[in-house]
Amino acid sequence: MCDQPNPNGGACGFCDACVQSSLFSHPDVHFAFPISGGDGEGASSKTSDQYLPEFRTYLKTNPFPMFKNWISSISAQKKVLQIGVKESSAVLSKLSLKSHSGKYKILVLWLPEKLSSAAANKLLKTIEEPNEKTVLLLITHDLSGVLPTIISRCLVFSIPPLGGKQVERWLNKERNVAPDTARVLSKMSCGDPGLALDYLENRENLKVFAEAFVSSMKISFKKDFQGLHLWVEELGSWGRGQTQEYFTFSSTVISEIAKYKSMGSGEVIFDWFPEISFKTEGFSKLLKYSYLPMFMSVFDEGKIDIGRNLNPKIVLFDAGIRMMEIF
Ligand SMILES: [Zn+2]
Secondary structure: OOOOOOOOOOOOOOOHHHHHHHOOOOOOEEEEOOEOOOOOOOHHHOOHHHHHHHHHHHHHHOOOOOHHHHHHHOOOOOOOOEEOHHHHHHHHHHHHOOOOOOOOEEEEEEOHHHEOHHHHHHHHHHHHOOOOOEEEEEEOOOHHHOOHHHHOOOOOOOOOOOOHHHHHHHHHHHOOOOHHHHHHHHHHOOOOHHHHHHHHHOHHHHHHHHHHHHHHHHHHHHOOHHHHHHHHHHHOOOOHHHHHHHHHHHHHHHHHHHHHHHHOOOOOHHHHOOOOOOOHHHHHHHOOHHHHHHHHHHHHHHHHHHHOOOOHHHHHHHHHHHHHHHO
16 A cells, blocks of 8 residues: 555555555555444444444554454443444445555455355455455454355465564563563463453453352362352353353463473463462362363363353353362
8 A cells, every 4th residue: 555665565654555554544445344233223234334433443552453352342242243244235335446546455354254144145256356456355363253155265374373472572562561470471362462462451350260260170179069059150140252261261271280280380370360369389289181181171162152152050050060070
């Protein structure tokens, strides 16, 4: 899009086109992303255009955007966000116009896994054969959730996480995070800067997970059915997304503790929560290596079952019972 690209083809960063692009307001760069249709309406009654101001603000403050942060930035936690068929029509009509600059037109479609099947079908022909000087960038966080008919028409590039060391440096340098905390966050996020930042900004939410994890381990070890009952009641009131995140969190913590066990040292999330009573070393002795695959399958299956719309309390109770059987 740049008017004066560097000799190596990179953008100059200063021309009008670069400035507009950096503000997400270049007239030839179009955005399509999951939205909520608003109160009492289906998502198909609106398009991304109605949410563009919020989306621009969101991107400016979230250099590594995550879907759940987008949901909360538009206060749509209780709604279903998707890219509807009306969005696809809007995209096709935008792409059929001549570009303002006479150069390329770009469509950035964020999270194609959220396309409704009707919306996806409507875009298939354009994805297969875009008009001249038209680039479609589909950015997914879950390739397995994207329809195969879309994937087969795309060139797939996977962009790996930045990596632990780089995230640690970035948190330290750009966000003034203390070195110890930066190390814990980079480990916990497996080198994903968006996740690390999310943990940093939502320490209290993460603390809730850490406490629930500790309770679940104590309950399982002691085979405390009364405790399990209370644990299920508490977690059963969470939203599905939150419960799924909790299962992912639990897998990460168990694998951190297993690493701690094998190395005899290392960072775990509890280093960041001295107020939670948990002895990593003591627990690592209780945790036999043979337990690991069993814990992992409890957490993985719990996450899948929640995603399948099963009753969260039943899923949690089942997970609790299975963890009791492990010890
Ligand atoms: Zn430029």
